[in-house]
Amino acid sequence: MIAALETRLGPLTLRNPILTASGTFGYGLEFTDFVDLSRLGGICTKGLSLRPHAGNVPPRICETPAGMLNAIGLQNVGVDVFLQEKLPALTALGVTVIANVWGDTEEDYVAVVGALERAEGLAAIELNISCPNVAKGGMLFGNSPAATASLVARVRSATRRTLVVKLSPNAPDLVESARAARDAGADVLSLVNTFVGMSIDPATARPRLSFGTGGLSGPAIKPLAVRMVFQVAHALPDVPIMGIGGISDLYDVLEFLAAGASAVQVGTANFRDPGVSARLVSELEAYCTERGATAASLVGRAQRFAPGGEKGAEG
């Protein structure tokens, strides 16, 4: 991998700025037929909880124009199985692994992070405070800056690892949530998780998802996500951001970088095109080589169009 793509996110240095988003890439191992995982900047695992979690009753997904709704409900193998079976296999493949973590309570989050603290081969923790598809925890932590601050502070004191906080676009004021996470000790912010949406079968007047509502993802949300990355990058220019939301091709990557993301996570596109993540690495590499550019030089170039000029709102 060429040095031009090397990506710094606070204390974390990645091969390149192309990662895969939690919930859209399994534990990575599902993709080994399609992707050399070691070529990616990193993978964010399926959200891990203290104990295995069964998830929601189906139907769990439905398609919408240029995207999909999901209410999987955080089905996962639990942190112990992850540590025993998944992480060693990923480490053997040379994968940069970011463990996505969730819980019902602050204590749950701290316990999962504590279990991961002993593990070798983890690059960072990503806190999911933004899942819209569970009754407790999840988005409830992300929708209140006070709850965000309290949770992030507790987790911060429980780990020495790089701490990524994944923000909810459903928060009343995303910049305030971002500021709360940063002030409580987040090293990196990832945004955005899915938007709460709904789809109804007109023939039966029944919601298409058993959970009723679900999280909207895919190209349909891209302009919303770009705007949110742009706003947070403007307000908090010193906090590294991973941009997420409908990224499917190189131009989407460049758009998020220009908005102010230092890296991106590819999500729903992995379902339609399982090889897309590694291909984006190659395409970004070719783009930078052709122009003699580095990935870092592409970050935040649109910020000069923010209200108030080139400087952010605070230093």
Next chain:
Amino acid sequence: MKADHRATLLRRRVFSPGFFSVTFRAPELASGVLPGQFVMLEVPDRLRPYLRRAYSVADADPVAGEVEFLVRTIGPGTSAVEHLAEGSGASLLGPLGNGFSLEGLDRSEPVAVVAGGIGAAPFPLLFRALTAAGFTADLYLGGRNAAELGFRERFAGIVSGETLLATDDGSLGERGFVTAAFERRAAGRSRPYTRVYACGPMPMFAALAPVVARARVPAEFSTEAAMGCGFGACLGCVIPATEKPFVISCIEGPILAPEKIAWDALTPALSQGERESLR
């Protein structure tokens, strides 16, 4: 090994309005697929449908390098396939899923294949495999009306045993559900079928499961669930199960024994039957 195969549409055959087959040139896939396996098909450069659709492989010809799918137009995904021009390309991700098992069959007794409507989709390749292995198989094909039995022509000459047709309105074959027709015939046999292979909408499965359980005939159901990816990453296609909360249909199935499925836990939305579940 599963891979994303670039395929070219060679021809389309229409059996009745909305019921058709498409045959693609995809040599590697044609030589590597087992009966009952499926692919995730993508018609390129479309935002609606955005996700791929799962299609059972209906038949494969390794010599000609061709794979065939039986399709019923029920929504935007199937409509895109219906309107795909001959000679144009599509991506076929596969082969995926477990496939039917031929292990443990008794050659002295026939096999039964029970199909409802578009549930005929995986069976031409299975009949070919059963015949090649020396088994005799009967076909029970059902639908709401004669038009829904359009695929019966696709089975002409490849069913080694008897063919029984049933329609809800009696417009072709016996009147009533194909599961009832199967139950009557199976009960009249001196010795039971050695196995039942079935594919159809969830209501058909729910009706058939107690029938095969009472007759103590081992069965394999090719289940249908809305799939986001087809290879175990999205966890969208789970089905309520008996031995654990859910089975992941795309990687633990799609072929499942009926006793693995928690029929009582199927919600109305899951058992609504033949509609494109991804809109």
